[in-house]
Amino acid sequence: MSDVGGRAVLRVRFTTEDLLNVTFASEPLPMVETAMALVAWQRRDEQSVFGRWRSRVSQEMPGRVRPLLDLLRPDGDNPQFVEPYSRTVDEGLAAVRDAGPQLTADELHRTAARAPGPASWLRALWGRDREAWEQLDGAIRSAYEVLIAPQWPRIRQSFQADVAWRTRLLAAHGIKACLASTHPLAGWTGSVFEVGMPPHYATGLGGRGLQLMPSPFWTGRPLLAEGPDGPDGRRVLMYPALTPLPLIGPGPAEGALDALLGRTRAAVLQLLIQQRTTSELARDLHISLPSVSEHTRTLRAAGLITTRRDGKAVLHSATGLGVDLLRSGG
Incomplete structure (x- = not known):
């Protein structure tokens, strides 16, 4: 997936027409x-x-x-x-x-x-x-x-769960929240979508719109590329799927939430109905501190949890969106 673009920020200018012409890919390729x-x-x-x-x-x-x-x-x-x-x-x-x-x-x-x-x-x-x-x-x-x-069934599971989640996010909170959830450093300045990490690349969509494509393998910042219709067609934004391939179980997921987040991330979110520190999460789930940090970073980027520092402790808790997801089962 070639990133159409070295300083430090991806900037994509959206017109009103572009914002109305954002879709999801129908399947992994x-x-x-x-x-x-x-x-x-x-x-x-x-x-x-x-x-x-x-x-x-x-x-x-x-x-x-x-x-x-x-x-x-x-x-x-x-x-x-x-x-x-x-x-x-x-x-x-x-x-x-x-x-x-x-x-x-x-x-x-x-x-x-x-x-x-x-x-x-x-x-x-x-x-x-x-x-x-x-x-x-x-x-x-x-x-x-x-x-x-x-791994194709697991790849499809990750893809479909991510699209289902972000479609729901788009319906509840709009396209800006949906796109901002694709990376922890993603956000908006007016009608410009930004991801604050290198390489630097700035462009506009020119009314052609954007197709969103999650990948369970990609771990970097979103990649902007030409779409299947070439330079004059819709661009494609490849971004990390909410659940990467190694976190998808070999069999069917036990529930919709596990399918969306992976069992460990689903367990993290469930525990964060009550505020917990990074150390408490690691202890309760029997996983390492670096693993907890990566899971909470992804959940935070998706708007499902918030994190704040209290002295030396880092405190995490589920957001209203996260609680809604838990109640609905994904």
Whole structure:
């Protein structure tokens, strides 16, 4: 998911028409999630959530996936041709191959400058070398088979639960609250949506609107990219799903709240009907302090809890929205 954009803030200007033309993607897309999974594997943030998953992937990932790491870097700011908006892997691979003639020298220079390996394979790819493109095809297929295919029901569960929650949030509190909940550092200045972290990028939507797409693998700030209709169509905002893949149980969720938040985050929210400190949450749930901090950060960004400092203690409690969610069961 290439971030169309280095200082420190993402700024997206909305017109009235844009605000009325914000929708959610209808389903997760296998090529996009394959790319996001490879990005998540290389990142080092949220270790208490993704650490074990990354270790397992490192053991299972076949060597033929290696070329993809020259294209898909941990910040998610990657060439978009390798992650088309296709509903099946076969359609996606065909779209990747069709993109070959349109790749530019500027894109090659930018991609090679970020790649950890030598640029020879990338130059061959951009030069439409048959063997290089066969390597790319095999790498994508292998990554999909290892990372995505076995987990597809859980990926869909995370996606659908997030969309259901934010649709409810949009209906109750409006589009600004919905978008602000996509990241702890997200907010609004007038009609400008802002996320206060690098890289710097400012743009307007020009009345084309925005499609929201949660990913259970992405852990960084929201990524703004061209949509499936190209430069003149609606943009896409990829953001971290409320429940990342490692927190989704292998079987059906016990309830709607577990499906939405994951069992641990649901348990955190339930405990916060009464105010608790970070240490108390860690003790009551038998999890680490860093894990509690990551869960409360996500719940806070979603507007479900508030946090305040009282001397050395950090106090958390459910908001009215959080209590409503608990009462409704999600």
